[in-house]
Amino acid sequence: MPDRRDMDANSAQGGCVRGSSVRLIVLDRDGVINLDSANFIKSLAEWQPIPGALEAIARLKNHGYLVAVCTNQSGVGRGLLSESTLLEIHDHLSHALAGFGAGLDDWRYCPHLPGEGCECRKPKPGMLLELMSTLGVDPTQTCFVGDSLRDMQAAQAAGCEGVLVRTGHGSEVEAAVLSIGIRRVYDDLAAFADAQIGSPQHSDSGPQQC
Ligand SMILES: [Mg+2]
Ligand SMILES: [Zn+2]
Numbered sequence: 001m002p003d004r005r006d007m008d009a010n011s012a013q014g015g016c017v018r019g020s021s022v023r024l025i026v027l028d029r030d031g032v033i034n035l036d037s038a039n040f041i042k043s044l045a046e047w048q049p050i051p052g053a054l055e056a057i058a059r060l061k062n063h064g065y066l067v068a069v070c071t072n073q074s075g076v077g078r079g080l081l082s083e084s085t086l087l088e089i090h091d092h093l094s095h096a097l098a099g100f101g102a103g104l105d106d107w108r109y110c111p112h113l114p115g116e117g118c119e120c121r122k123p124k125p126g127m128l129l130e131l132m133s134t135l136g137v138d139p140t141q142t143c144f145v146g147d148s149l150r151d152m153q154a155a156q157a158a159g160c161e162g163v164l165v166r167t168g169h170g171s172e173v174e175a176a177v178l179s180i181g182i183r184r185v186y187d188d189l190a191a192f193a194d195a196q197i198g199s200p201q202h203s204d205s206g207p208q209q210c
Contacts, residue, residue: 031168
């Protein structure tokens with residue numbers, strides 16, 4: 001059941017807070033789950049989780065959310081890492097999550113270069129649209145957690161809520177992200193998970209009127 005007081009609290013803040021209707025949480029990878037690098041994450045050794053991020057994913061899963069990843073990996077198109085190394089890193093992430101009793105529901109990556117004009121590279125919404133279609137979840141029940149302006153633009157283009165975390169590039173782009181209408185900003189994925197889990201569950205509340 002939606003909690004009336006929380007709904008009132010949300011409207012008292014002057015905006016639509018979709019936290020309570022969310023079923024699917026899509027995460028950017030670099031800067032959200034693991035530390036980012038200006039030189040790309042090219043090997044397993046360079047993939048280092050942000051403290052608390054894997055536990056946060058496990059907590060979201062334990063609370064019934066679908067969790068997926070969508071990540072730009074132009075390092076593949078640039079020849080900096082092979083697709084098999086990217087898959088190896090993903091397997092490592094999956095294995096690490098399994099250690100917390102959790103697993104991702106799906107993931108998508110874009111291996112293309114910025115100039116290739118593909119439909120998947122964020123800020124294009126291709127990967128998000130595909131994930132929502134595959135998992136059968138409506139954009140109004142989906143939020144995309146990222147650390148860059150293009151993540152938030154992709155979320156908006158896909159019709160879902162963008163949520164910024166201040167890890168990775170997040171703190172640098174916070175002002176720009178707020179200026180395009182993003183409402184929820186958290187210090188990191190763990191703080192987002194705390195807030196999301198604390199919100200009323202979606203199951204019988206239906207779509208919110210915004
Ligand atoms: Mg990122
Ligand atoms: Zn692409």
